[in-house]
Amino acid sequence: MKAVILFHSTNHAIWAENELKESKILCKMISVPRHLSSDCGYCVQIDADDGEKASSILNAKNIEFDNIENYEGE
Amino acid sequence: MLKDKIKSGVIYLDNAATSFPKPECVIDAVVNYMTQIGANPGRSGHKLSIEAGQIVFKVRESIAALFKIKNPMNVIFTSNATEALNIAIKGIMQEGDHVITTSMEHNSTIRPLHELEKEALISLAIVQADRNGIIDPKKIKEAITVRTKSVVVNHASNVLGCIQPIREIGKICKENGVIFIVDCAQSAGVVPIDINRDNIGILAFAGHKGLYGPTGTGGMVIADDFDHKKIKPLKYGGTGSLSDKIEQPDFLPDRFESGTLNVAGLSGLLAGSQYIQKKPGGIKGIYLHKNELQKYFIKQAEMQIPGFTCYSSSNLPSVGVIAFRLNNISVSDVAQILSDKYEIMCRQGLHCSPLAHQTIGTFPEGTLRFGFGIFNTKEEIDTAVHALKSISEGN
Numbered sequence: 001m002k003a004v005i006l007f008h009s010t011n012h013a014i015w016a017e018n019e020l021k022e023s024k025i026l027c028k029m030i031s032v033p034r035h036l037s038s039d040c041g042y043c044v045q046i047d048a049d050d051g052e053k054a055s056s057i058l059n060a061k062n063i064e065f066d067n068i069e070n071y072e073g074e
Numbered sequence: 075m076l077k078d079k080i081k082s083g084v085i086y087l088d089n090a091a092t093s094f095p096k097p098e099c100v101i102d103a104v105v106n107y108m109t110q111i112g113a114n115p116g117r118s119g120h121k122l123s124i125e126a127g128q129i130v131f132k133v134r135e136s137i138a139a140l141f142k143i144k145n146p147m148n149v150i151f152t153s154n155a156t157e158a159l160n161i162a163i164k165g166i167m168q169e170g171d172h173v174i175t176t177s178m179e180h181n182s183t184i185r186p187l188h189e190l191e192k193e194a195l196i197s198l199a200i201v202q203a204d205r206n207g208i209i210d211p212k213k214i215k216e217a218i219t220v221r222t223k224s225v226v227v228n229h230a231s232n233v234l235g236c237i238q239p240i241r242e243i244g245k246i247c248k249e250n251g252v253i254f255i256v257d258c259a260q261s262a263g264v265v266p267i268d269i270n271r272d273n274i275g276i277l278a279f280a281g282h283k284g285l286y287g288p289t290g291t292g293g294m295v296i297a298d299d300f301d302h303k304k305i306k307p308l309k310y311g312g313t314g315s316l317s318d319k320i321e322q323p324d325f326l327p328d329r330f331e332s333g334t335l336n337v338a339g340l341s342g343l344l345a346g347s348q349y350i351q352k353k354p355g356g357i358k359g360i361y362l363h364k365n366e367l368q369k370y371f372i373k374q375a376e377m378q379i380p381g382f383t384c385y386s387s388s389n390l391p392s393v394g395v396i397a398f399r400l401n402n403i404s405v406s407d408v409a410q411i412l413s414d415k416y417e418i419m420c421r422q423g424l425h426c427s428p429l430a431h432q433t434i435g436t437f438p439e440g441t442l443r444f445g446f447g448i449f450n451t452k453e454e455i456d457t458a459v460h461a462l463k464s465i466s467e468g469n
Contacts, residue, residue, distance in 0.1 A: 031119025
């Protein structure tokens with residue numbers, strides 16, 4: 001099962017991806033799914049099981065994010 | 075090699091306006107973006123857009139490290155230091171505010187402040203520097219009133235090269251609850267700056283001078299503990315975020331970064347910023363190099379050139395910028411001969427700083443200005459001294 005972390009800003013999405021990769025969390029930047037957000041840019045896709053861990057890493061680094069939603073993708 | 079990038083024989087001493095030549099890595103980074111990436115950062119979800127976004131994020135990190143701030147999102151990119159100063163000044167001041175600035179400011183600071191004063195929105199106090207261009211922090215303290223909102227200071231003079239005691243001024247600002255805005259156009263990349271220890275609220279930097287990026291780059295850095303919502307944006311528009319709303323986002327950096335960024339320029343700025351920070355000796359080494367060249371030039375010129383008058387002190391710390399004149403010869407004539415006959419590039423006139431020239435008694439004629447860069451050598455200075463000597467002797 002996959003999930004996506006949504007951000008207010010693509011600047012934060014990139015920062016988050018870098019930090020998550022550094023913490024060895026498998027992640028990938030993907031286009032923001034239209035039904036989940038109005039933003040033009042990208043979000044970070046992770047394994048849904050890593051959601052809690054990713055959330056705590058981002059909070060520890062003060063990287064603001066909107067929410068984490070389950071999303072399998074295409 | 076680097077020198078091949080510069081026309082053979084040219085001696086470039088106008089680094090205070092724009093540094094040149096740029097390190098090879100800066101040119102390569104711009105070419106790489108323009109030929110291999112090219113996309114808009116933060117707007118689309120494709121790979122190239124993400125790569126462009128990565129570049130922008132890396133510059134933020136590099137600039138954050140340079141000024142010792144924790145949150146890279148507090149680095150806002152603008153087209154130059156002037157735009158950053160306009161955002162800070164026009165975005166913070168409100169009707170009835172009192173602002174303190176100095177007699178050493180560049181027009182990038184004094185013009186927006188003067189405009190607000192003309193509109194009767196603010197009152198302005200200009201603290202006078204001494205003949206060496208140095209501001210006494212006690213004078214700033216004495217000028218503070220109950221209405222003082224902000225103190226705006228040029229860290230290093232673009233005319234004299236002298237460096238203001240910003241840590242002390244910043245401490246006074248902090249103790250009095252006043253926002254300290256610092257123009258680091260000349261000092262960024264030359265003088266180590268720690269935004270927290272120097273008690274700075276907001277600083278403005280140029281990307282194309284001491285950071286060795288391309289023209290059209292610069293930015294505003296907001297201290298980690300500063301409430302950025304106190305600053306009203308100058309520009310409103312597309313940010314790629316909250317696209318369903320017509321309100322401007324209030325978070326950083328989007329609040330101040332409407333419209334597509336200059337990613338080609340920022341690619342070069344990233345390379346330039348990394349280059350100077352990784353250089354052996356780092357920023358401190360660059361500072362020492364420029365001070366050595368400054369002292370060497372003044373010493374040689376005073377020994378060899380008849381009628382040489384120097385306005386920059388060789389006893390004060392400097393960013394490698396020197397104002398001088400040759401007695402009885404117009405500064406524009408000297409600069410023209412240096413360019414045409416000797417291939418030496420420098421700047422003459424008032425350097426967009428009428429108040430600074432009034433302070434040192436060189437208004438309205440102005441001075442000649444040499445601005446040394448990281449690639450300048452003592453041999454180049456010898457050539458320049460020889461040329462000035464010939465001009466002064468009428469040869």
